[in-house]
Amino acid sequence: MEIIPAIDLLGGKVVRLYKGDFNQVTEYPDSPVTVASRYNSAGIKSLHVVDLDGARSGTPAHLDLITEITSTVGMAVQVGGGIRQIEQARAIIAAGAERVVVGSTAAKDPDTVIGWFGELGPDCVVVGVDVTIDGDSDPVVQTHGWTESSDQTLWSLMDKFMAAGAYNFLCTDISKDGTLEGPNMELYAECTRRYPKARVIASGGLSSAAEFPALAATGVTSVVTGKALLDGRLTIAEIEQFLQSA
Numbered sequence: 001m002e003i004i005p006a007i008d009l010l011g012g013k014v015v016r017l018y019k020g021d022f023n024q025v026t027e028y029p030d031s032p033v034t035v036a037s038r039y040n041s042a043g044i045k046s047l048h049v050v051d052l053d054g055a056r057s058g059t060p061a062h063l064d065l066i067t068e069i070t071s072t073v074g075m076a077v078q079v080g081g082g083i084r085q086i087e088q089a090r091a092i093i094a095a096g097a098e099r100v101v102v103g104s105t106a107a108k109d110p111d112t113v114i115g116w117f118g119e120l121g122p123d124c125v126v127v128g129v130d131v132t133i134d135g136d137s138d139p140v141v142q143t144h145g146w147t148e149s150s151d152q153t154l155w156s157l158m159d160k161f162m163a164a165g166a167y168n169f170l171c172t173d174i175s176k177d178g179t180l181e182g183p184n185m186e187l188y189a190e191c192t193r194r195y196p197k198a199r200v201i202a203s204g205g206l207s208s209a210a211e212f213p214a215l216a217a218t219g220v221t222s223v224v225t226g227k228a229l230l231d232g233r234l235t236i237a238e239i240e241q242f243l244q245s246a
Helices: 032-041 052-057 063-072 086-094 104-108 110-120 154-163 185-194 209-217 236-245
Strands: 002-010 013-018 021-027 046-051 076-080 099-102 125-132 140-143 148-153 168-173 199-203 222-225
Touching: 002 032, 002 052, 002 236, 013 032, 032 046, 032 063, 046 052, 046 063, 063 076, 063 086, 076 125, 086 099, 086 110, 099 104, 099 110, 104 110, 104 125, 104 140, 104 148, 104 154, 110 125, 110 154, 125 154, 140 154, 148 154, 154 168, 154 185, 168 185, 185 199, 185 209, 209 236
Parallel strands: 002 046, 002 222, 046 076, 076 099, 099 125, 125 168, 168 199, 199 222
Antiparallel strands: 002 013, 013 021, 125 140, 140 148
């Protein structure tokens, strides 16, 4: 299981939201490039960047900053937030990203995103699936920076994209994101049980390295961590120790 640090961008700064709420923002003092360089220097191979302004507005807002990050570090960078059209995906990849994470458009207009595979290839597209869970009901996909519900469940959306040849999925339980309450292990175990050929990236709630073994046991390919790493609840040394022992 790969550990992928996250950098969330809002107004050009590194931030974290609590449960996706734009009214509950924590700002961090270091610049995005400084944070990315720190992870790169530690030997971490991948980076997850979220353009929160883009997610909310529908138009990527940090292309210059993303270009600066990708040109500074030697990491495989995946970028999400506000990617609604293939031209925007092209621009993100031209800025140096290896993959684009497409959420709202994937949920609202999956056939359009599936059409991108012909040009970009399925490996360059990560289907971002942000969900809310109400009791025993199927997880419901949220869109537009988690401000709107879609008519898709996690399973209906994954069914459609898997049938079209997609295999990269970033799955976030919104109720866990930014809370440090621990990941939704049951959700990820069910994802990999239903879709054993999918590359599932877990996101939301990671609080410490102690959760790595249980998360790896769910079968996810990787986990994105933001707040735990930024707040010092998780250290680079602990990531290295886990990867060496895995």
